[in-house]
Amino acid sequence: MDIIVCIKQVPDTTDVKIDPKTGTLIREGVPSIVNPDDKHAIEEALKLREKHGGKVTAISMGPPQAVVALREVYAMGVDEAILVSDRMFAGSDTWATAYAIGQAVKKIAKYDIIFCGRQAIDGDTAQIGPQLAELLDIPQVTYVTHVEPKGDKLLVHRALEDGHMNLEVPKPALLTAIKELNEPRYPSMGGIVKAHRDYQVKVWTGADVAASPNMTGIPGSPTKVKRTFAPEPKGKVEMIEGDSGAVKVGNLVTKLKDKNVVREG
């Protein structure tokens, strides 16, 4: 069972705070991490390899420093971790990103499953998985909570808002992982040592994956950012004062009544 896992390095947005004076992001000390959903993808790939043999290859498209994320998943236990990196990919939207990753997957050529995380926490689009699957012309299952190989097929559970579906898909297939799929392992001490001692980053450029400059980066992106702007700030908060909790609550309820969000029943 050969498995490719697509990962992304993201800023740990849960640690991002806002400067109350300037209203801008305080970035100092915000670490870059492996996107959380992608860790579940890695974990499932490793579990399948442990059970059924094969090879797990992690790939990441990103700037040179994304090698840190690849080293981390190498420490978790993947067999190979490849960075797909080239200035020509900069500014790619999801269509153009799927193209770039797709070119790398085509170069790897042999795979039974491609895993992605459901979505990355810095963009939240959840689009790369399905777009990559379509580009490779293989079936996809998103929001996966359970995977079980059965001959040349996979039995897969996918979550819905109000339950789940049990599906059967032929291999090769692309699956996107969510938190409910598993509990990602921590790298072992041995894994960490090995990652720092042995891991040699393999970098594939655009030319290495035979990417056309017209199909990726800014030229290859059907969507264009017209403008970015700060969201309209809300009016100033009215702090409810009072000598005691009860007085404050009384004052608050009066105001809520004036606003018609509470009313006499």
Place this chain on the structure above:
Amino acid sequence: MVEFKINKDECIGCQLCVKSCPYGAIDMVDGKAVINEKCTGCGACVESCPKEAIKEIKEQVVDEGPQGTENMGAYKGVAVFAEQRGGEIKPVALQLLGKGRDLAEDLGVELYAYLLGSNVQELAKELIAYGADKVYMANDPELENYRTDAYTKVIVDMIRESMPEIALYGATYIGRDLAPRIAQRITTGLTADCTELTIDKETRNLEQTRPAFGGNVMATILTPNHRPQMATVRPGIMKHKERDPNRQGEVIDFKVQLGEKDQLIKVLEVIKEHKKAVNLEEAKIIVSGGRGVGSEEGFNVLRGLAEVLDAEIGGSRVAVENGWIAQDHQVGQTGKTVSPEMYIACGISGSIQHRAGMGSSKVIVAINKDPNAQIFTVADYGIVGDLHEIVPLMTKELKEKGLKGL
């Protein structure tokens, strides 16, 4: 996405942009800000610069790339994917029809609904009552359950036949699976989780606005050279129109053509979990708890207030990750986006992710021990205090005065 450049002559070295960058992509070199290779083109820095020295590098892209759609002018109309499951139209489909109606009127074109399923004739009439001019109905036992491959094929066929300039999808577990697959197949752009959709009257382009980077920045995105322009919208963001049972429209019985390749995925079973569905997106009032709630039992305090107000219970990421409240209650960027009439945030510090999920609520009340909590920056009313004291007092006060929620 785009690339940015800082004009050295205008840069005063204030470093505000360095702080604003979520990716650490701006360095100070000889007292001037310089964008490095970590830049992802998110644009968060542009607004931070007091001298407006950060500019987008304009690219000439018109004739490049995955070829723009041929014969773009032939694409007319606004289409909405009318998601239904088990014979029930999802509320988000009606909300999209509401927005789609406005867009179609701005453009002077028709509004289409794409309806897929088995025995869905009655639903087609509902879609007309909620604003559709034409319903493309694929009524076939093969479409009873959602399957990515079969649904993609049918909708792509519908798009090729009806040639809409805009196609909208709900950002549901199904819409987010389907829309990107379609976008890739027909080579067009797709913008996720839009909170605002407007028409540029001059170009007829759809202006798709979405929060970027946890709601700290808003980005307006265009798909200038491809049709249809596609977007997903989260449930609860748009408003549906009043149902008009006398509204007239046309139902087109669409012929389903599925090959073997469109049916690789087999549905073995659909399991509905018998939990009371948490309907945060539709809730008028939400009482929500965060770190300050402290425990699973702590949420009972909030439930008391929710009962009086007939409100739903929400939770922050911290509350969900600690197991105090189930995931389907989570509000925020990784949870649900809500816009109730009133949102009462109890013991929630108010990370940007959380605020991105509830910032558009009409009235926001924040209760927090920390007077500097970020939640107060989006609140209308704030009380500094312990929620375990304040919330029960509020429940009591409302009960004594005979007050209820909306």
